[in-house]
Amino acid sequence: MSEHNPLPRNVRHKPHHAESVWPILLILALLAVVPVVATMLDDLFLLRFFTRAVIFSIAAVALNIALGYGAMVSLAHGAFMGLGGYTIGVLASADFFSEPLVSVPFAIGGTSDLLVSVPVAVAVSAGFAAIIGLICLRTTGMYFIMITLAFNQMLYFLFVAWERFGGEDGLQILSELRVSDMDPTGRIPFFYICVATLGLVLLFTNRLARSPFGLVLRGISQNETRMTAVGIPVFVYRWVAFTISGALTGLAGAYLAISQMFVSPVDLYWIRSADLVVMAVLGGISVAWGPVVGAFFFLAAELLLSSWSIYWNMLLGSFIILVAIFLPSGLALFSPLRLLRTYRRSSDG
């Protein structure tokens, strides 16, 4: 029901801006020149930062299918991301040590071929999202937040306790990851793979917003009762959206593990879930590309502020509060004019 929607009204969908693809193409074009600049400046760290930011952008955009379109404030998406990463790590380590993953009833070995392990990672995340979705989606609002948080932490403690996969110390990826016979983990090719993936995910979610499915989903988030009354099985639509969102978040998690050659329980701690929500809301959840702005902003702030003060969290927090008050539709839709209007309206009243 709409009154269960935990997001304040002004943070939810604004009347929809024409979902133009131009901002998306602009973002992709800007990202495409990053390796060129990094090479010119001979600054490898720059490329590393951008790779990480693109991967988190994928996750935040994927989360937004649930959060922005479906009004499902999920704190389980860190777990989907971590699960995607662990799938890559576990398969690679089984391959490296030539140990079968499972030996009963028949042996399934590991693999370092990303053409196999990335789709498996997506499938594992999708499966987990589908299963917990069946339970979580019976609740709404605050209860939904709490139950997704609970599942996230269950998975976290499972991997902390699972010694075979490194337990608390995490899992180093020792084998050489490859795509069939090519090595994609060179920094520049891998960066372009990430950007291309972000592009596809953005175009998909942008399309989704005005598709029949997307309209039903956005309708449900505005008024569940109304959608039921026109004949929509609300639960099924939410569940499908939650699963797709989880699957694509798992893809981002797989990429993160590949870029770090490492995965650890920190990658599925609940704070990661909360960070993704902050990225999406900060950037703006009413357009597909909003979370990209949020992810870049969040990670840049983390990087710059943390080198400046150990209290950087406080600074970032204050900034988020300011955005919430003055730019409720997010940084992506920031325009000085809009800000002025908001200011004038609040001083009128």
Added chain:
Amino acid sequence: MADPILKVENLTKRFGGLAASNNLSLEVREGTTHAVIGPNGAGKSTMIAQLQGELRPDSGRILFEGRDITGLPSHARARLGIARTFQVTSVLPEFTVFTNVALAIQAGRGHSFQMFRTAHRDPSIRADAERSLAAVRLADRSASLVSELSHGERRQLELAIAIAMKSRMLLLDEPLAGMGRNDSMFMVQLLSELKQRYTILLVEHDMAAVFHLADRISVLVAGEAIATGTPEEIRGNRKVQNAYLGHS
């Protein structure tokens, strides 16, 4: 006589010691406008909730076009053609008037799992939506956001959505609630046009409107239908006068 389109048989729903529906039976004939009236607390809302699927009865059956729908969820009943409007208007505030109606048409045409195509470009959806909006005199507001509509216009929109669903029966829950005199008169005018084409089950407090619109009236008291008949029969019914009209 033809079978009734809606048949409610011995419906009982208790909340603790209170029987909100007490062995309630009711028949709505196809093509008629059937009003249900009754004092506050008579169980009208509970009846609507059971017809529409929000509440399950403790016992009894609901038959729609001969089919037992007692156990069906709300959305499945909607797909069978039971279109309801709400006592408190319930529309999608952040979409346009057109999208509100087009979504109802889309939902009625089967599943909506298509994710890559832009919705509602289909000319037949556009035509259906425009026809429904014209029927409730809202065609000129098609591109407006729902949040810009007046209360009366939202009521009209709800009716347009109900019509757009290819409904077999309209279930109208107090369509005149909260309306001023002019809006009310306009709505009664609209409903008297719609009743030519639709079977309507109407729950309403405004007696003048009920007696003007209804072909048949059932009077609900304490969860039970104590009388059903034409407006004239109901007016002259002693039991009804005692239970209801006499006291109001």
